[in-house]
Amino acid sequence: MIKKFVVGSFEDEKVLFPAVKNVRRAGYKIHDVYTPFPVHGLDHALGLRETSLHTMGFIYGITGTSIAIGGMSWIFTTDWPLNIGGKPHFPLPAFIPIAFELTVLLSAVGMVWTYCWLNKMMPGVKKHHFSPRATDDAFVMVIECTDKTNEVELQSFLQNNGAIEINVQEAEEGWWFGRYDKDQKLYRTEEVSV
Amino acid sequence: MSLLKYESQLREPLVDGDKNYHQITEDIISPIEAKPTRLWWIGLSIAIALLIFGVYSVYREVVYGIGQWNLTRTVGWGWDITNFVWWIGIGHAGTLISAILLLFRQGWRTGVNRAAEAMTIFAVICAGQFPIFHMGRVWMGFFVFPYPNSRGPLWPNFNSALMWDVFAVSTYFTVSLLFWYTGLLPDLATVRDRAKTKFRKMFYGVASFGWTGSTKHWQRQESLALVLAGLATPLVLSVHTIVSMDFATSVIPGWHTTIFPPYFVAGAIFSGFAMVQSLLIITRKVLHLEEYITIGHIEAMNKVIVLTGSIVGCAYLTELFVAWYSGNTYEWWAFRENRVNIFSPYGWAYYGMMFCNVVSPQLFWSKKLRRNVLFTFFMAVLVNVGMWFERFVIIVTSIYRDYLPSSWTTYYSPSIWEIGFYLGTFGLFFTCYFLFAKYFPVIALSEIKAILKTSGENYKAKMTDQEKMDSEKFYIEEVEHAH
Numbered sequence: 001m002i003k004k005f006v007v008g009s010f011e012d013e014k015v016l017f018p019a020v021k022n023v024r025r026a027g028y029k030i031h032d033v034y035t036p037f038p039v040h041g042l043d044h045a046l047g048l049r050e051t052s053l054h055t056m057g058f059i060y061g062i063t064g065t066s067i068a069i070g071g072m073s074w075i076f077t078t079d080w081p082l083n084i085g086g087k088p089h090f091p092l093p094a095f096i097p098i099a100f101e102l103t104v105l106l107s108a109v110g111m112v113w114t115y116c117w118l119n120k121m122m123p124g125v126k127k128h129h130f131s132p133r134a135t136d137d138a139f140v141m142v143i144e145c146t147d148k149t150n151e152v153e154l155q156s157f158l159q160n161n162g163a164i165e166i167n168v169q170e171a172e173e174g175w176w177f178g179r180y181d182k183d184q185k186l187y188r189t190e191e192v193s194v
Numbered sequence: 195m196s197l198l199k200y201e202s203q204l205r206e207p208l209v210d211g212d213k214n215y216h217q218i219t220e221d222i223i224s225p226i227e228a229k230p231t232r233l234w235w236i237g238l239s240i241a242i243a244l245l246i247f248g249v250y251s252v253y254r255e256v257v258y259g260i261g262q263w264n265l266t267r268t269v270g271w272g273w274d275i276t277n278f279v280w281w282i283g284i285g286h287a288g289t290l291i292s293a294i295l296l297l298f299r300q301g302w303r304t305g306v307n308r309a310a311e312a313m314t315i316f317a318v319i320c321a322g323q324f325p326i327f328h329m330g331r332v333w334m335g336f337f338v339f340p341y342p343n344s345r346g347p348l349w350p351n352f353n354s355a356l357m358w359d360v361f362a363v364s365t366y367f368t369v370s371l372l373f374w375y376t377g378l379l380p381d382l383a384t385v386r387d388r389a390k391t392k393f394r395k396m397f398y399g400v401a402s403f404g405w406t407g408s409t410k411h412w413q414r415q416e417s418l419a420l421v422l423a424g425l426a427t428p429l430v431l432s433v434h435t436i437v438s439m440d441f442a443t444s445v446i447p448g449w450h451t452t453i454f455p456p457y458f459v460a461g462a463i464f465s466g467f468a469m470v471q472s473l474l475i476i477t478r479k480v481l482h483l484e485e486y487i488t489i490g491h492i493e494a495m496n497k498v499i500v501l502t503g504s505i506v507g508c509a510y511l512t513e514l515f516v517a518w519y520s521g522n523t524y525e526w527w528a529f530r531e532n533r534v535n536i537f538s539p540y541g542w543a544y545y546g547m548m549f550c551n552v553v554s555p556q557l558f559w560s561k562k563l564r565r566n567v568l569f570t571f572f573m574a575v576l577v578n579v580g581m582w583f584e585r586f587v588i589i590v591t592s593i594y595r596d597y598l599p600s601s602w603t604t605y606y607s608p609s610i611w612e613i614g615f616y617l618g619t620f621g622l623f624f625t626c627y628f629l630f631a632k633y634f635p636v637i638a639l640s641e642i643k644a645i646l647k648t649s650g651e652n653y654k655a656k657m658t659d660q661e662k663m664d665s666e667k668f669y670i671e672e673v674e675h676a677h
Contacts, residue, residue: 013647036215036384038412038642048410057425072484074222075340084351097358097436103364104425110371115418116403119411121379125404134407135384137215180399181392 004145004170005031007130008163013019013039015162016139020051022047022161023143028154031142031173034134053115060110068102069095107180126178128171138164202446203661206490207251207651208301213485215643222637223385223480227394230632233480241624247633248618251611252327262328262611268559268596269606274324277616279437280465281321281623282363283581284456286430287466288314289370290498292377293426301649304641305486308381309477310470311374312634317469318627320619325359327615344638355439362436369429373422376415379405381635434462441588447528448592451516457509463603464502464551465581466496471574475567478671486637489565496564499577503555506584510552524597532591539605540591 010016016033023030031047043050072095074084081089082089116122134140141163145151155166205519209218209357253260265272288310315364328337338360340349350357383405386398405411441449471492478487517529533544554576595602630636647653660668 032406032408032410034407035409035412036407037218037380037643038416039409042409043413046409048413051414051417053414054421057421061425064228067658071340072352076352080346080349082349084350084353087353091353094353096552097432097439098352098361100428100432101358101361101365104429105361105368108369108372108422110424111418111421112376115414117415119408121405121411123400123403126399127406129387129406130356132387133382135405136219136389140407175404179396180386180389181395 001173002170003173004151004160004168005130006143006145006149006151006162007167007169008141008143008155008166009131009133009165010141010162011138011164013139017041017045017163019163021142023141023157026157028149029144029146031144032166034130034140034142036135036137036139039139047071052132053118056114057107057111059111063110064102064104064106067106068099072098079194085148092176112177120175124177124179125175126180128169128173130169130171131165133165138186199653200305201648203654203657205649205654206488207654208305208427208488208490208649209642209646210485210651211489212488213646213650215646216473218642218646219384219479220366221483222486222635223388226385226633226635227388227390231480234628234632237590238625238628241621241628244617244621246619246621246624248616249612252323254611255327255615256332260328262609264607264609264612266594266606268601269590269594271328271589271593272606273586273608273612274328275626276582276589277619278321278324279458279585279589280582281317281324281619282437283434283462283465283585284469284578285314285317285321285370285466286364286434286459286462287470288312288317289366289426289677290463290466291470292373293423296423298555301392301645302491304638304645305474305488305491306367306470306474306495306547307595307641308374308377308634308638309474309631309636311370311655312630312636313470313627314370314466315367316630317466318370319626320623322363322367323619323622324615327362354549355436355443358436359440360435366429366433369422369426373419373426376418377421377638377641378634379403380407380415383407385635387648391396399621413472431459445591447522447524448529448532448588450525451518453509453513457506459512460502460505460509461551461581461584463580464499464506464555467499467502468577468581471495471499471570475571475574477636481631481636483637486642489567492567492570493561496558496570496573499573500555500558500564503551503558504627507552510548525654528592528595531560533587538591540587540594540608541614543587546592547580547583547587547605550576551584554580590674627664 005068008019010019020030020033024047035042035048053073071147073090076089076091120127130142131138131140143149143154143158145154145168151168155168158166213221251262251398263272263274291303291310292307295307325333326335338350338357340352350360375582379402382398386395386402389395389398430458431545435455437459438454442451442454444450474487475492493524514529514534517525520526532540535541536545554573558573563569590606594606
């Protein structure tokens with residue numbers, strides 16, 4: 001969906017945190033803050049809830065354990081009870097290594113898959129980048145405009161709060177399949193009157 | 195980690211020089227954007243030449259059979275399994291640095307974890323080749339996987355340590371790869387956003403999965419990294435434990451000991467750190483990264499080497515003592531006659547191992563030597579040679595004289611194709627490493643940026659003022675505003 005955003009870049013976390021607080025207090029809706037590294041506490045400052053990715057990891061892990069123990073037990077006791085040197089058909093201690101490995105494997109693969117799914121990330125995915133400096137040295141605060149937003153006022157508000165670069169962008173907020181070597185724009189361009 | 199941007203002056207800075215966020219990006223990414231140097235081409239060519247020789251050696255083994263190797267009646271495992279254990283052990287240091295040191299909140303890991311983890315992945319790839327081609331009929335390799343088949347269905351033996359190994363090594367490889375790559379995504383995005391050429395934009399665009407740096411994504415990224423580290427920590431211990439069980443669960447004198455799991459894990463970390471040292475000492479020099487991989491980093495790794503080296507030495511002596519104390523004739527014979535006896539056919543290997551792994555790392559108790567780059571490099575090579583000897587001693591000296599003395603005449607020495615296979619994995623390893631060092635950020639950019647303001651040299655210098663500050667004032671000015 002195409003939306004209008006006011007983008008302000010900050011160069012210092014020390015300036016960013018009070019700015020986030022002030023912008024939120026003033027009632028503006030922060031679309032996102034793009035940072036070059038994880039800034040601790042920023043998620044709380046933005047009012048984001050804790051991620052439950054680790055819970056998914058636990059669920060995947062338990063699934064792995066169950067598949068391993070269940071599978072090996074079924075194979076050794078029901079499907080094909082093979083006599084291996086007279087050893088028991090249900091040797092639980094001997095199942096532990098494989099059960100552990102499968103727990104870890106499913107948990108890790110599942111979590112990474114979920115992570116990519118939630119973040120809408122995969123090879124070939126393209127998104128609108130508000131500032132190329134967001135992966136280098138700037139903290140880019142993106143504020144979504146509504147009908148009531150006064151852009152000029154908001155820009156000077158950001159400037160007063162320490163933003164270095166401020167601009168207004170119309171952008172697609174979702175993702176699409178695209179290539180970064182092509183200058184693709186899925187958002188509307190200004191019509192030129194002849 | 196809190197937002198508190200203060201770290202004691204007593205701690206050595208982890209990033210030297212006057213840096214800011216942009217400078218870090220410049221320093222680490224510009225080698226990727228520059229043309230490859232002649233030195234790089236020469237290195238890559240040598241690696242590829244070795245790789246081709248290795249491929250030919252393996253080709254001979256596959257076409258003419260396992261007889262191309264000098265394995266004998268009693269020595270069924272020779273260089274191949276020695277090399278397997280050696281490579282997989284090397285891999286362990288990468289996971290230790292990236293996972294265990296993450297859980298322990300060791301800041302210095304940020305400078306070395308990316309390269310060390312890449313090393314892990316390449317080492318595990320190399321390790322995997324040996325058991326696969328040792329199968330002989332490698333095209334039947336899929337028999338190891340448990341799946342409903344038309345052979346009965348006949349399932350693999352889940353009681354077997356060798357079967358556990360299949361699961362352990364493949365899980366280890368997958369998890370390491372995922373852990374490494376998810377951490378690499380933000381840094382690849384940095385390369386993408388700086389890219390000038392069409393190819394680079396496309397390549398890093400695809401490789402970075404469309405990473406933006408959104409706060410929510412970072413939050414998930416951190417959660418993912420923490421859980422993966424938590425999973426990888428027991429995993430890495432389990433992998434070498436299971437590798438050691440390949441030996442320990444057998445009834446061969448010299449293998450049948452309960453000390454093997456911890457002893458193998460310590461040895462793995464020991465050899466792995468030595469390999470990380472030798473790779474990074476060259477990498478930091480060639481890519482001019484001395485300010486990120488500092489002498490402090492090298493010293494920290496040397497401390498791990500002296501610790502794990504001492505554990506390994508302790509294990510050697512314990513093993514020897516228990517062989518005697520157990521009163522088991524066969525066990526004691528294997529140690530006394532096949533190893534400790536310097537005039538026995540493989541006595542040289544035992545003493546080579548003892549010297550390289552037990553005696554020489556003790557020199558690292560000296561701080562001066564720990565901080566000497568050239569000496570460290572020399573020691574790292576020595577330790578890797580020693581750890582290769584260790585696996586050779588464990589495998590060959592335990593089985594070249596079996597229970598039947600008429601088989602004893604056989605002296606095992608490798609054929610050219612066995613050696614070629616080993617050299618080939620070196621070729622594979624270094625081909626991968628050269629490509630990685632040229633086209634990927636060797637240092638975790640985002641992680642370095644995250645510690646810059648606590649551990650950067652220029653920021654630490656400013657902390658002198660904070661140290662003089664009244665604690666109440668310090669809290670109000672430096673801590674409270676952040677939250």
